[in-house]
Amino acid sequence: MKKILDFREKKNLIKIIKLIIFSFIGISLYYILPLFTKYLIDDIISTNSIKELKIWLFLGLGFSVFLHLYIFYFLKYQWDKIPLYFSVKLKKIILEKIFKIKKYNYKDFDKGQLLNYLISDSGTYANVMITYLGTLTIGILRVITGYIILFIINPILSLISAIFIPLYVFSMGINKKKLEQYSKLERIKADEFITNANKNIEGKIHINLYQKEKYFEKIFEKKLEEWRNIRLKYSYWYNFGKEVPMFVNTLSSFIIMSIGAYYVISQKMTLGSLIMFSQYLSMLFEPLSQITQAIVEKQSNKGILNRINNFYNYNEEKKLVLENGNKDNIIEIKDCTIYTENKEKLLEIEDFIINKSNGLYIIKGKNGSGKTTILNLLTQIASPEIIKKNKKNSTFYFSKEFIESCSYLYNPVYLFEGDVKTNIIFNNTEDPQYLKEIISMLNINNLDKKINFQNLNISLGEKQKIHLARVLYFSKDKNILLLDEPLSNLDYKTKENIKDYLGKLKEEKIILVVSHENLFDDIANKIYNIIDNKILEERKEVIE
Structure with missing residues (x-):
């Protein structure tokens, strides 16, 4: 050893x-x-x-x-x-x-x-x-x-x-x-x-x-x-x-x-x-x-x-093996079943495909139905062992581009010692114009505010705004944006701003959203609903 x-x-x-x-x-x-x-x-x-x-x-x-x-x-x-x-x-x-x-x-x-x-x-x-x-x-x-x-x-x-x-x-x-x-x-x-x-x-x-x-x-x-x-x-x-x-x-x-x-x-x-x-x-x-x-x-x-x-000396035992899929698709899951960590059946997926066309895609479902689990699987946070093939020709595939060019709003919110601005951009070189665009859209006006962990001095809504600002800032040079419940704890005005912002951003990126709300429905390219442990596509046409 x-x-x-x-x-x-x-x-x-x-x-x-x-x-x-x-x-x-x-x-x-x-x-x-x-x-x-x-x-x-x-x-x-x-x-x-x-x-x-x-x-x-x-x-x-x-x-x-x-x-x-x-x-x-x-x-x-x-x-x-x-x-x-x-x-x-x-x-x-x-x-x-x-x-x-x-x-x-x-x-x-x-x-x-x-x-x-x-x-x-x-x-x-x-x-x-x-x-x-x-x-x-x-x-x-x-x-x-x-x-x-x-x-x-x-x-x-x-x-x-x-x-x-x-x-x-x-x-x-x-x-x-x-x-x-x-x-x-x-x-x-x-x-x-x-x-x-x-x-x-x-x-x-x-x-x-x-x-x-x-x-x-x-x-x-x-x-x-x-x-x-x-x-x-x-x-x-x-x-x-x-x-x-x-x-x-x-x-x-x-x-x-x-x-x-x-x-x-x-x-x-x-x-x-x-x-x-x-x-x-x-x-x-x-x-x-x-x-x-x-x-x-x-x-x-x-x-x-x-x-x-x-x-x-710990070595990773579980390895994520990506199979060959249709290279025109960014995500392709066919005839697979997702299980919980306790080996209980969570979700059956017959056909879940997102191609490389930019757009906004929504996944809906009740609490515990597996919405977030899908995102965690795609971002390698959940173990690959929880998804099993139902048939010989079943497919679980997401492209290398997805892995390398993905920005994920992962919960719970993570904050660290420093001011609001540092919590958004970390130690990255600042892009003043792009940062200004994001904070203006999210109504963040206290970039110099110090986050006090001894007596937390920001609200749940402020935490969510920082979280969103961070993932959007880091998505600037990435093609794929994953958002898990992006509207949590936000006021109505900010929600509307986010809707307008994503409506424009979907022309440039592939955006996959997990949400309970219907706010994004009229700008979505596809909506998937999880009903009775199955994921079903609600509509395939682009909504004008």
Whole structure:
């Protein structure tokens, strides 16, 4: 499986190597501190030299300033900066991957899970992997360096210390399976909890209007309780895995220091050497502890690491296969049946053809009859699996031109941070005259108005106007315009303006409209009605 972050990539590798080198240099400076202690006890205190004590203090203060300035920047700050760099990089990769998902496959994804990938899991992935790679490398170097120093100070005590290293290694894998199990479950429950929380926030006003706060609070509490229970089990095994190595550390310290004290009493070792040895011993067990914690951290977050990599390696399974149809037609559907996502029959189509002649075509039908589903199929938002052939010679075809030259008024309305004008044209180069024509027709006179998402400051009608202005603006260089309920929430004057505008525009484009209203009937070239799960052409003649 390909990893979402390839640390063998030159740019990534250089950042990791720099982090490791500068970190090891900083940690190595700590190895000087025990020498200060030994010199103070065995050479200065034993000789009662005040002059040497002053020099020792001056050097110690200077070294402390240098040490902590170095530690602050190259250890503390850089260990925040580098994971954050990779976290931002991951978020960009994940968002790009989300945007690349085929429209008809997007509905299969849990939106709370995608949100978790983008906001939370990406940061966890970066922190865990950088900590694991960095700590493992630096830790091994520190253990080797520390053990060499211990061996120089006292070979026998260093050999006794080495006995406890395998216990550390053994303790790392004690609860591996439990951690992986609860890590995976915790993420699943967190996704469900976030999805539910998001729905409650989005639907807050509706919940208040129907006075159903208690009902939705109970649902929320149930999701929250399920997540809490799994989180507690995860926390139990996570902390247990961290504590076992700490127990080995404490136990080994008591045993080794007791033997060291015996050497001091027997005058085989000075007190300063023992204290220095104890300080270096902590420097041996500290990286062992950190290595253990990094491994436990990786094990405990294996569910997150795997699902991020799985998402990155996700391949589209459903493919839209377009058959050969009559090249004079832009859309050709013959003897096919459309089903719902639950495999229930929705709509039978015997003959639905729109040729390449410009004009206005209308699809009507009651709610849930399949009007919008037709548009979603044609724009690849609905899965191609929901349409089935009834006969061998059945046809489901729409031309390549349709795919490449189509502008679709898709609901619900999508707005984003910015002013009204930005929400219409995005970052496209402005065509002032064309934009003026559209906003004048739709009676939009507040292009500079900022959209406030904290306290939404536009009405439903204004949202629909922005939505329409956007799709019309983007349709300038396209031949096909699809409009799903374009008249929703609009005033009568604006509706009349749209009718007049489309009446002229149909001479230049193919316009397919889904609507409950009859306003466009007298300018339509064809009208299709969905009756009893069948789509029927009401009239074929051009209406003058």
